[in-house]
Amino acid sequence: MLEINKIYNMDCLVGMKSIPSESIDLIVTDPPYKLTSRGTSGNMGGAFWTGDLAKSGKVFESGSVDISDWIDECYRVLKNGTHIYIMTNDKNITSYLSEIDKSGFEFVKTLVWVKPNKICGRWYMTQKETIILARKGKQRPINNAGTSDVLFTPNFKKQKSNGKNLHDTEKPVELLQTFVENSSNEGETVLDPFMGIGSTAVACINTNRNYIGFELSEEYCKIAEKRISEATSNQIELPEIEHNVPQRQFDWLDELLEGE
Numbered sequence: 228m229l230e231i232n233k234i235y236n237m238d239c240l241v242g243m244k245s246i247p248s249e250s251i252d253l254i255v256t257d258p259p260y261k262l263t264s265r266g267t268s269g270n271m272g273g274a275f276w277t278g279d280l281a282k283s284g285k286v287f288e289s290g291s292v293d294i295s296d297w298i299d300e301c302y303r304v305l306k307n308g309t310h311i312y313i314m315t316n317d318k319n320i321t322s323y324l325s326e327i328d329k330s331g332f333e334f335v336k337t338l339v340w341v342k343p344n345k346i347c348g349r350w351y352m353t354q355k356e357t358i359i360l361a362r363k364g365k366q367r368p369i370n371n372a373g374t375s376d377v378l379f380t381p382n383f384k385k386q387k388s389n390g391k392n393l394h395d396t397e398k399p400v401e402l403l404q405t406f407v408e409n410s411s412n413e414g415e416t417v418l419d420p421f422m423g424i425g426s427t428a429v430a431c432i433n434t435n436r437n438y439i440g441f442e443l444s445e446e447y448c449k450i451a452e453k454r455i456s457e458a459t460s461n462q463i464e465l466p467e468i469e470h471n472v473p474q475r476q477f478d479w480l481d482e483l484l485e486g487e
């Protein structure tokens with residue numbers, strides 16, 4: 228039996244098998260997925276990934292799991308009347324929606340996270356990430372129906388002293404916190420099978436939810452532990468974010484709205 232409020236340094240495909248059925252109140256996750264070969268994933272920090280593997284369309288950010296490997300377990304562990312949020316990109320969205328449907332989830336909608344930075348691509352520059360929201364079983368409205376499905380959240384990645392990112396695909400705690408607050412209640416338990424450096428766990432601590440998760444990399448687990456202990460002792464100062472209002476970085480949008 229696994230403990231809550233812990234990130235296990237193990238393969239989630241193994242770890243999730245030990246979670247009892249219908250015991251989880253919400254899943255928020257940012258899985259490794261296939262990248263596009265010319266910088267259109269929105270996740271490569273502006274770099275083009277042009278290697279042979281990328282051209283084959285079989286490159287994953289890390290690990291090499293496909294959604295079909297883990298989505299059925301997500302369905303099993305969630306209670307009836309709960310939500311799952313899955314971050315994805317244009318390359319994977321069709322297969323993700325198909326697998327989500329096959330596993331029994333009801334697709335609710337996609338949300339868009341608009342990022343301040345743009346990434347070059349062959350067609351349009353990428354400035355967004357897509358989040359799939361689906362539900363298991365009976366309808367469950369979100370807690371704040373006034374939340375827009377377009378979320379403007381700054382994207383500051385934590386860095387090491389050498390200037391490199393602690394994790395290249397770290398997601399903002401503020402963004403994850405919106406999902407946690409809208410689709411669970413205090414004291415409930417949130418699962419993230421792909422914890423990275425623990426952003427979902429920090430979002431849960433900040434909002435008085437329990438968390439459980441898995442992460443393959445020992446280094447990421449250690450960073451997550453440090454962030455968790457800082458969040459637990461309230462050392463992390465979170466900026467106040469109004470999710471329906473464009474942030475200062477989106478000056479072009481401010482100007483557009485003023486011109487109307």
Ligand SMILES: C[S@@+](CC[C@H](N)C(=O)[O-])C[C@H]1O[C@@H](n2cnc3c(N)ncnc32)[C@H](O)[C@@H]1O
Nearest residue numbers: 238239257290396397398421423424426442443
């Ligand atoms: C996109 S990242 C998640 C980043 C996270 N949202 C954050 O803000 O730190 C996906 C993570 O899944 C981990 N991973 C890949 N395959 C895994 C597996 N089978 N079990 C557990 N973790 C895995 C990778 O090491 C990577 O850190």
